[in-house]
Amino acid sequence: xxxxxxxxxxxxxxxxxxxxxxxxxxxxxxxxxxxxxxxxxxxxxxxxxxxxxxxxxxxxxxxxxxxxxxxxxxxxxxxxxxxxxxxxxxxxxxxxxxxxxxxxxxxxxxxxxxxxxxxxxxxxxxxxxxxxxxxxxxxxxxxxxxxxxxxxxxxxxxxxxxxxxxxxxxxxxxxxxxxxxxxxxxxxxxxxxxxxxxxxxxxxxxxx
Amino acid sequence: xxxxxxxxxxxxxxxxxxxxxxxxxxxxxxxxxxxxxxxxxxxxxxxxxxxxxxxxxxxxxxxxxxxxxxxxxxxxxxxxxxxxxxxxxxxxxxxxxxxxxxxxxxxxxxxxxxxxxxxxxxxxxxxxxxxxxxxxxxxxxxxxxxxxxxxxxxxxxxxxxxxxxxxxxxxxxxxxxxxxxxxxxxxxxxxxxxxxxxxxxxxxxxxxxxxxxxxxxxxxxxxxxxxxxxxxxxxxxxxxxxxxxxxxxxxxxxxxxxxxxxxxxxxxxxxxxxxx
Numbered sequence: 001x002x003x004x005x006x007x008x009x010x011x012x013x014x015x016x017x018x019x020x021x022x023x024x025x026x027x028x029x030x031x032x033x034x035x036x037x038x039x040x041x042x043x044x045x046x047x048x049x050x051x052x053x054x055x056x057x058x059x060x061x062x063x064x065x066x067x068x069x070x071x072x073x074x075x076x077x078x079x080x081x082x083x084x085x086x087x088x089x090x091x092x093x094x095x096x097x098x099x100x101x102x103x104x105x106x107x108x109x110x111x112x113x114x115x116x117x118x119x120x121x122x123x124x125x126x127x128x129x130x131x132x133x134x135x136x137x138x139x140x141x142x143x144x145x146x147x148x149x150x151x152x153x154x155x156x157x158x159x160x161x162x163x164x165x166x167x168x169x170x171x172x173x174x175x176x177x178x179x180x181x182x183x184x185x186x187x188x189x190x191x192x193x194x195x196x197x198x199x200x201x202x203x204x205x206x207x208x
Numbered sequence: 209x210x211x212x213x214x215x216x217x218x219x220x221x222x223x224x225x226x227x228x229x230x231x232x233x234x235x236x237x238x239x240x241x242x243x244x245x246x247x248x249x250x251x252x253x254x255x256x257x258x259x260x261x262x263x264x265x266x267x268x269x270x271x272x273x274x275x276x277x278x279x280x281x282x283x284x285x286x287x288x289x290x291x292x293x294x295x296x297x298x299x300x301x302x303x304x305x306x307x308x309x310x311x312x313x314x315x316x317x318x319x320x321x322x323x324x325x326x327x328x329x330x331x332x333x334x335x336x337x338x339x340x341x342x343x344x345x346x347x348x349x350x351x352x353x354x355x356x357x358x359x360x361x362x363x364x365x366x367x368x369x370x371x372x373x374x375x376x377x378x379x380x381x382x383x384x385x386x387x388x389x390x391x392x393x394x395x396x397x398x399x400x401x402x403x404x405x406x407x408x409x410x411x412x413x414x415x416x417x418x419x420x421x422x423x424x425x426x427x428x429x430x431x432x433x434x435x436x437x438x439x440x441x442x443x444x445x446x447x448x449x450x451x452x453x454x455x456x457x458x459x460x461x462x463x464x465x466x467x468x469x470x471x472x473x474x475x476x477x478x479x480x481x482x483x484x
Contacts, residue, residue: 023346036346043343043351046336050303094306095357103307108272115273123225123459124218130463131470141467145460151430153239153453162244170418178415181387 005205010198017196057082081106143168211476213469221462228458232450239450246417247434250402250424251288254378257400257423260293261327262377263370268312269383271304274406279308280432280445281404282382286312288439289380290320295327295366297376298356301340301389306333309356325364330356341392348373378402380424387412394421404431 016038023035061075069075085107088099130141149158150165194200232239258264266286270278289296296316298309313330322328331352334340343351349372354360361367369375378400379393386409393401400423405413407428417425426435429452432445 032346036343036350039339039343039346040350042339043334043336046339050335093358095310100307108275108307111272112275116276119229119455120222120225123221123455123462126459127216127218127221127462127466130466132467141463145463148456148460151244151428151452152241152433152449152456154456155244156240156242162242166245169414173411174414174418177411181412181415 006201009204010201014196014198017192054082054086143173211469211473213465214473215469216462216466224458225455228454229451232454233448236447237450237454239453241430241433241437241446241449243434243437247426247431247438250426250431251435251438253400253402253423254285254288254292254380258289258292258294258378262292262294263375264289264294264296265373265376265379266296266298266312267379267381267383267389268298268300268305268308269302269381269389270308270406271302271384272307274384275308276448277406277429277432278382278384278404279311280429280436280443280448281426282308282312283315283443284432284435284439284441284445285380285382285402285404285426286316287319287441288435289378290316290322291439294377296322296329297366297370298328298330299344300331300333301335301337302383303333303335306356313356325366327366329361329364329366332356337386338388338392341389344373345392345395373399378423380404384409387416390416390421 019031020035020038023032026032058079061079064075065072065079085099085102088096088102092099094100094103126144130137130144132138132141146161146165146168149155149161150169155162191200195203266289268282286296298313300306300309309330313324313328316322316328317324324330332354334343334351336343340351349370352361355364355367373393373396376396376399379389379396380402381389381393382404383389384406390401390403390413393399401421402424403413403417403422404426405428407430410427413422413425416422426432429445429448433442433449436443436446
């Protein structure tokens with residue numbers, strides 16, 4: 001049982017990763033074909049993971065309803081919506097009129113509205129956070145204002161702003177993001193290597 | 209009096225923001241909109257590189273949450289690519305993208321007389337994100353068997369003309385910022401990469417444009433609005449830009465007022481301390 005739960009997944013991970021990574025370095029057509037096939041399996045597995053996600057949502061919200069938690073009414077709405085979209089989607093596919101109606105008149109307005117509320121949070125946060133308390137907040141406030149002045153009407157009436165904000169964007173912002181991206185990529189490589197050779201076992205349900 | 213500005217009731221702020229953003233939508237003000245160099249360069253990347261009959265991947269990867277920022281980009285850039293006479297293959301790797309794929313397909317067929325299956329194809333959602341893109345690179349024809357409408361792909365002449373991802377000239381990706389499409393797609397030799405994204409995630413993609421990995425890069429609603437003006441078809445983004453400018457003006461005003469209130473409060477507290 002331990003072999004199936006821990007050693008077998010490590011062996012499968014190692015062999016699959018080796019085949020895919022090696023396909024970049026080996027010019028053997030059969031090898032490349034098999035690596036491409038493995039990538040297609042990955043797409044199929046990702047589709048199954050979506051189904052697994054549905055199971056996770058049902059389990060989470062069903063538990064809340066069963067325990068009659070304060071948020072249980074929202075969980076009921078969530079599960080009913082899930083069932084509605086699932087049933088209509090399976091019956092008609094995403095191209096069906098009823099599914100598209102649900103999408104256009106329920107999902108789209110709900111998602112757009114929830115995203116639009118960030119407009120108020122950002123306004124409130126900007127009003128409270130951009131107070132000149134120290135040199136850092138000055139930098140934060142000036143950068144934010146320059147970014148707002150970068151586009152639209154202000155860029156035309158304040159001709160210096162596009163150039164100044166472009167400098168802020170192109171030099172310090174992009175340099176910072178580049179450092180973050182390179183750091184994240186290096187850690188991704190390191191972590192992937194640890195998973196491939198079986199040093200990192202968190203995804204198997206246990207510790208390292 | 210001025211100290212009150214330090215702690216305004218946020219509800220006042222919200223009401224003023226709603227007015228500032230909706231007023232120009234109801235009564236357009238026609239504020240000037242300068243075109244940035246970046247948007248011009250991105251427009252020119254399509255204008256100069258895409259020739260009639262070139263194959264262009266058109267990726268639509270966003271959910272309805274980003275519709276306000278990204279749908280205008282899809283419309284403006286999609287129309288531009290179609291106007292160049294390119295053959296377009298629509299793809300989506302985010303479950304919510306299918307509805308926009310349908311919409312742009314409709315626009316391209318009605319406004320540009322594109323013939324479905326001859327110079328336009330819509331591919332269905334594929335799960336796996338980066339793995340799915342990697343699969344496109346490794347074996348594009350093996351990944352898809354049917355189109356978005358559930359029809360067998362080998363029935364379409366356009367599909368039969370394509371051998372692999374290498375046949376494509378450009379990959380235009382309108383997405384909510386992630387770079388998981390870029391890593392695989394940049395492996396396709398000779399494929400030009402072009403990206404439109406949301407304002408909040410633009411900093412992730414900016415270094416990739418700056419380094420030359422992408423030939424085009426437009427950001428958020430303003431990028432979409434500027435692109436609409438360049439293609440001489442002002443649309444939803446241009447209409448919303450007055451609202452965005454007014455909203456920004458109000459935020460800046462409140463930041464200034466908040467700081468005046470904060471400094472006055474601080475001064476008053478210091479004086480009170482001194483007096484004690």
